[in-house]
Amino acid sequence: MEPLNFTYYMPTKLLFGAGSLEKLADQQLPGKKALIVIGESGIMRKTGYLGRVEGYLKDAGADSVVFDKIKPNPLASHVDEAAALARSENCDFVVGLGGGSTIDSSKSIAVMAKNPGKYWDYVGNGSGGGKTPTGGALPIIAITTTAGTGTEADPWTVITKSETNEKIGWGNEDTFPTFSIIDPELMLSVPEKQTAYTGMDTFFHSVETYLATVHQPASDHLALEAVGIINENLPKAVKNGQDLEARTQIAWANTAAGICQSLSSCISHHSLEHAVSAYHPEVPHGAGLVMLSVAYFTVLSRKAPERFGELARAMGIDISGMSKEAAAEAFIKALKKLIASVGIADERLADYGVKESEFDNLADNAYYAMGNLFDITPASLKKPDVLEILQMAYSA
Numbered sequence: 586m587e588p589l590n591f592t593y594y595m596p597t598k599l600l601f602g603a604g605s606l607e608k609l610a611d612q613q614l615p616g617k618k619a620l621i622v623i624g625e626s627g628i629m630r631k632t633g634y635l636g637r638v639e640g641y642l643k644d645a646g647a648d649s650v651v652f653d654k655i656k657p658n659p660l661a662s663h664v665d666e667a668a669a670l671a672r673s674e675n676c677d678f679v680v681g682l683g684g685g686s687t688i689d690s691s692k693s694i695a696v697m698a699k700n701p702g703k704y705w706d707y708v709g710n711g712s713g714g715g716k717t718p719t720g721g722a723l724p725i726i727a728i729t730t731t732a733g734t735g736t737e738a739d740p741w742t743v744i745t746k747s748e749t750n751e752k753i754g755w756g757n758e759d760t761f762p763t764f765s766i767i768d769p770e771l772m773l774s775v776p777e778k779q780t781a782y783t784g785m786d787t788f789f790h791s792v793e794t795y796l797a798t799v800h801q802p803a804s805d806h807l808a809l810e811a812v813g814i815i816n817e818n819l820p821k822a823v824k825n826g827q828d829l830e831a832r833t834q835i836a837w838a839n840t841a842a843g844i845c846q847s848l849s850s851c852i853s854h855h856s857l858e859h860a861v862s863a864y865h866p867e868v869p870h871g872a873g874l875v876m877l878s879v880a881y882f883t884v885l886s887r888k889a890p891e892r893f894g895e896l897a898r899a900m901g902i903d904i905s906g907m908s909k910e911a912a913a914e915a916f917i918k919a920l921k922k923l924i925a926s927v928g929i930a931d932e933r934l935a936d937y938g939v940k941e942s943e944f945d946n947l948a949d950n951a952y953y954a955m956g957n958l959f960d961i962t963p964a965s966l967k968k969p970d971v972l973e974i975l976q977m978a979y980s981a
């Protein structure tokens with residue numbers, strides 16, 4: 586047994602459940618004027634979610650202004666632009682409304698509203714300046730309308746610097762949301778493909794935080810629970826988006842996986858995906874993970890099969906009597922089945938314009954931009970391993 590030695594820190598209040606958006610009107614808000622951050626697609630206006638949030642904030646005593654330019658792979662330049670707006674409008678808190686990209690952006694904006702310079706001066710990896718933001722951050726409220734990133738329950742924000750093709754995760758104790766609202770009713774309108782992509786992102790957060798060398802008892806419990814919930818309910822939510830019970834289960838799995846990302850961490854599967862979607866921003870994050878996953882976990886489980894058995898068991902497989910290698914193979918088989926059952930088994934890197942000639946560059950980018958996740962991956966993955974993963978994923 587490894588000695589128990591960990592830090593448990595998850596300071597975000599979570600308001601969870603169908604209809605919970607209404608509770609915003611009764612909350613003690615952390616300020617008087619909100620910068621509401623939404624995506625560029627217009628969907629938050631079309632669905633009426635933005636109007637409801639503006640109204641509930643008013644009921645709770647706060648004015649608001651809206652920043653509506655966030656892209657699906659959010660950009661550092663928009664963080665700086667929105668932070669300038671927050672300052673000029675005297676906003677004293679930030680509300681991220683939407684999927685992971687808008688909530689992540691709201692965290693970075695909250696930091697930059699209180700600190701000088703550019704966002705990238707503070708990013709800790711790649712070409713980031715690595716400065717410490719001594720000014721803290723504005724309080725953050727996260728209202729999630731998808732079940733994917735778990736960002737409502739963790740401090741992480743993933744932002745892309747398009748000029749240098751870097752997509753880097755960053756965060757600190759100030760970037761945990763003050764409170765988050767997870768209302769599965771808001772997720773009923775998520776289209777089929779996006780439900781599959783975001784749900785698989787959640788699945789991999791659970792798997793990776795379970796496998797990471799920095800896992801701890803609470804993250805282990807939640808990660809295995811989330812793996813089981815996704816395996817059972819994601820195919821249902823993809824098949825029938827109006828299935829509120831399945832949506833609610835997936836929403837909880839997503840938030841649970843977010844808590845796991847606060848207590849443990851994702852591993853280098855995410856470094857590889859960030860490299861792919863930094864160069865090919867049209868690759869949805871969840872799709873990128875799915876396309877790399879079978880190859881990645883095949884190579885990793887050859888080197889470190891130990892903890893894959895429990896993941897297979899969480900997916901309903903009887904592993905009694907199996908060797909750890911056989912149990913790891915059973916997990917890979919169950920993973921393939923899950924990907925097929927949510928309708929995205931035929932997606933390939935080449936379909937998104939990824940070329941074999943890029944592999945060397947992508948491998949270097951994974952280490953350069955997100956090398957820290959290789960340090961907590963349960964086996965050493967060197968560049969030849971990463972190239973093997975990319976080749977295997979490409980040729981599948």
Ligand SMILES: [Fe+2]
Pocket residue numbers: 734786790855870
């Ligand atoms: Fe992710």
